[in-house]
Amino acid sequence: MNLDSISIFAPDLAQEIPPDPILAYVSAHHEALWHAARLLGGYESARLVDRCAELLAQDRRVTSRTRMMLDQILxxxxxxxVDNPNLPYMGHFAVIDPLDPVVEEICLLTDGLRHELARTVSEALLRPDA
Known part of the structure; x- marks a missing residue:
């Protein structure tokens, strides 16, 4: 009997564990999220995006703290x-031209983040160890 020395467990065939969808989304869209946050809420909001991205990268999962931050960003x-006079959003939003292409990008970012957050919740509910 002649056994082939090629293993199906070769390192180049190993499957990678898929990243958390939120981590992947925030990582892939960090710059766009930062700019959208700056446009809509100023540099304080942009810093929220940075801090959330840093914590997600550090923890490699969504914690209660990062979930709260993601909810604030969404x-x-x-x-x-936008109509709360105690928050800076109204002033920032008012200067954006509704025909500016950035509005469509902000809508796409919003829909994408909402989708990933909903998907993460659905997956957590379906997981037996949750």
């Missing part, structure tokens, strides 16, 4: 608090 992107 609320800002979706203009949930």
């Amino acid at each position: 609320a800002m992107l979706s203009l949930e608090e």
